[in-house]
Amino acid sequence: MEVQIAVAKVNKYAISESGDTLEVVERPNGGLSVVLADGQTSGRGAKAISQMVVRKVIGLLAEGVRDGAAARAASDALFTEKQGKVICTLNIASLDLQSRTVVLTRNNPAPIFICRGDRIDCLAEESIPLGTSRNLRPLISEVAIEPGVIIVIYTDGILHAGKRRGTPMDVAETIRSVLEDQDPGPQNLADALLAQAVRLDENRPADDISVLVLKITSRIGDNVRRMSVRLPIEGYTRE
């Protein structure tokens, strides 16, 4: 099998720094974790918050701390530092080769979609961002690692897209229309969701938007791990 992860990320219109931070870390017992945080407001302040949360979580995961405990620790640290005045959403998606599951940890009002064949499930139980209180409980779900599973996670830029104009985004419908294509890659799905959100915001995203798609395929190929990053350099293109 092969796990494919794709991320598409865009800043709020006219803001040079995204308040969303996403990083990938290898787990000490194999597998990897993707950590996505969205700091309150936008720009530099939000970036500092989401980076602090991601850094805390990644440091703990790298030491072998379990995902739920890492989320709680980051929440307490944020609450202590900002006295409950600043919140930050957090999602962790971990490929855990010991439990043979994808472990999904969520402190984010935005739901998670899980697709298997024609079925699209939505994890939408109420979930509270980090930093609001002590003893915050993350929601944790486990999904067996098996071919055909697709998991879609995003920040609230998708939730808010188009809302100002009364045309909110139907995420499930967008996912369904992409999945009707012949076995779309995860990057196609992430790009399509982001593009739809940007379109609903009339090409001026009202918030930072990040979309993370995990896909498990039955592909048996070489044993090569691959990663690619594409980073547009703003400012340079204007010269």
Place this chain on the structure above:
Amino acid sequence: MEVQIAVAKVNKYAISESGDTLEVVERPNGGLSVVLADGQTSGRGAKAISQMVVRKVIGLLAEGVRDGAAARAASDALFTEKQGKVICTLNIASLDLQSRTVVLTRNNPAPIFICRGDRIDCLAEESIPLGTSRNLRPLISEVAIEPGVIIVIYTDGILHAGKRRGTPMDVAETIRSVLEDQDPGPQNLADALLAQAVRLDENRPADDISVLVLKITSRIGDNVRRMSVRLPIEGYTRE
């Protein structure tokens, strides 16, 4: 402009854990850094060493510490912990949007190749791995961020490929042959270098191999950052 980063990574034959660790971190003042470390020997022990070094470097970079200082700190920490008995190579490639350069930090005997058009330069000045002594000096080079620049970094699995059979790899020649194609993507180049090394090892890599390619293009597209990861799950494919 757009910066494209590609990584291809394979384990030593019959070893389930790579001693090479590669991670990407966002820099607090914009841009990002790719950190690649290769711990002595292979398997679990080597992994622990390279993870420790990468974690140390990434933590410091995230705090705004400069690359050279982060490399020195990681070296001192490794030397202190292992009393000079364990070594680890380190490469940092940073996209520094303030200096408008790619900053290359090297504590690795393996050279770095820098390609511009038909020209392929090799940074091969002697460089010593971390952990061998106190006051280790990393080699630091800066390359202006401009379209057409391609940077190739790798661990010593490439250096050793084919050596046992008296057929060492001509990295510059492999790069040249790939670049003769029409504007190859960085993943193509990374994959080609890795494939050539594995071929020279008769499909049983004698060491962990990691190849990192950075390419700067003049592409002006959307302002979307993208990342993708492909992770084969060994063990599962055998069921």
